[in-house]
Amino acid sequence: MSSPRWQDAARATGLLAPDGRVAATIFAEMSALAARTGAINLGQGFPDVDGPDYVKAAAITAIREGRNQYPPGDGIPELRRAIADHQARHYGLAVDPDAEVLVTTGATEAIAASLLALVGPGDEVITLEPFYDSHAAGIAMAGATHVRVPLVPDGSTFRLDLDALRAAASPRTRMILVNSPHNPTGTVLTRAELEAVAQVARERDAVVLTDEVYEHLVFDGVAHVPVATLPGMAERTLTVSSSGKTFSFTGWKIGWVHGPAHLITAVRTVKQFLTYTSGAPFQPAIAQALADDDTPRALASSLASRRDLLLEGLETAGFGVSVPAGTYFVVADGGPLGFADGADLCRRLPELAGVVAVPVSAFCAAGSPTADAFRSRIRFTFVKREEVLREAATRLARLSPS
């Protein structure tokens, strides 16, 4: 007997207890723990400084001017045009703002709607592991089968296991869900890794759904390569991004998906029966923001130095660290400090050091070899003010045995 899809979603994200109870997401659980204990919350990834005032002012003006009723289901024309212009300017992609772009309620809705539209029982969806929780939940809600390919530790970074990727493909592979820059590891997939994904997609006639919400938050001169720019891939790729990370308005939930018209038609059909539309006054504000390349550039450079600040604190405390090339996140290994179980460490960290993090096991399938490989690793966010990160570093130094 099949179980209800909500139970499948809870199971796929490790939230379904044997007694049938459902836990809150790891982000909600750890934010609540921080609130309860007064610990510094480096768990859930959201900035503690809002995006630019002129973008806020644009939203306020839009409310005053009466842009408060349903916007068009596809998103307002000026925002769809701004998204297409953004893709052309940054990546040389030719996107038709009328037939090939859909504004969504954050990237999360774009991903869920794409999965519900395009895959179902009997279909396999390949993702990286660790994976973002909503990706696994979306696959489960669509009734499809989740096939995972590990990222493996490689020096101070993580790399995609290309042999495992090829071995994971099958005649049932309908979709490959990629996420680069990657949450939680901060890995930015190389062109060669993405080429390998593209090759599998072409061989299996699969769609690539690519979550690129951290596209502008890359460091050290590393280049973000959109899957749709690879040869022959625009016609089979749905590219998802959002304004939340790029402009520090994560609560506005203005995201989008673009791709070939036939795929966008499929996603639109589902999306119109989920939220139909949202964010009326925020859409014109983000349309304006998307013409601004200075704000994301400044954010990336300040994030790179905040990453370094946190990395230094973690190393001083005695963690093993990997160096993220993008995102809001760094993954630290509690193993060298004697903490073999990251989930256990995260529960105790407020008491031990007055800081909250999230275990990487929450981004893995329960009991998988990757969950085992990442067992002692925990994720910290550095999208916080420097003084907050300095205080966290001071507190974490308490863990140091010396």
Ligand code: GLN
């Ligand atoms: N994207 C955020 C993170 O990875 C969490 C968003 C959420 O709470 N679902 O921390």
